[in-house]
Amino acid sequence: MGAGHDHHGGIAGAAQRHVGRLWAAFALLATLMVVEAVTALATGSLALLSDAGHMFTDVLGIGMALAAITAARRGGRDAQRTFGLYRLEVLAALANALLLSGVAVYVLVEAVRRFGDPHEVTTGPMLVVAVLGLLANLVAFGLLREGAKESINLRGAYLEVLADLLGSVGVIAAALLIMTTGWWWADPLVAVAIGVFILPRTWRLARAALRILVQAAPEHLQVDAVRDRLSAVPGVAEVHDLHLWTLTSGMEVASAHLTMEPAAEVGSVLAAARTALHDDFHIEHATLQVEPGESPGACGRIEW
Structure with a gap:
């Protein structure tokens, strides 16, 4: 009997080629996340809070991606880990999907509650911060787009940034609508739209991660x-x-x-x-x- 083993350089991992872009997106979104959260609490905007929550998962997701890449690189030095720690990338993607689903469900529940009792929102700061969030997400979207085609972990972060980008657009629309018409229901309505948009995408990401984990x-x-x-x-x-x-x-x-x-x-x-x-x-x-x-x-x- 004979055995053959083919082990090429591709085993280094797709995600590791995009570490610099991940760090840049992480720093940018972390800064805007803090600004959005503080402004959401100050203005009472559920839509902006939803956007800040999604941006938090962006930051956490990218942080997990960076941690998984670092651990995978170091894991290859341990002789007992014959495949390194590459599966950490998949586990991080699954955790990402579960976390983002949780945020979306919370926002949906809170939005339904607010439909019966609309809250007044301070629209000026809400609009300014939403515009800044949109710009930040556009930059992060560009940084992660290429890597998302190669890595399931980066795909998770990319999907979150995409959802957050659309969320920022929704928050801007809600702020303008409230400013011009005084229709306070626009705030929870946009929050619901963000949640409904992102849930199917997070479930697809979770399914892809589970397929890998069960070795299908x-x-x-x-x-x-x-x-x-x-x-x-x-x-x-x-x-x-x-x-x-x-x-x-x-x-x-x-x-x-x-x-x-x-x-x-x-x-x-x-x-x-x-x-x-x-x-x-x-x-x-x-x-x-x-x-x-x-x-x-x-x-x-x-x-x-």
């Missing part, structure tokens, strides 16, 4: 297609015990047992199989066990 095959990879491709490798008679999962964002992992044809050469089969996984499916980390054809089932296969 990546949605963009079809297990049968991978099996068929490996079966087509010259010298491979049969493929079994095939497993595909995601370690963390951008790190798909595969393991498989390949039964060889009698005349096949181990080195050639391994090299061709690795190339097929890399070129056709962008799987850069693969552990392959090659077995002689005359001893089927000798590996003691396990059905999971």
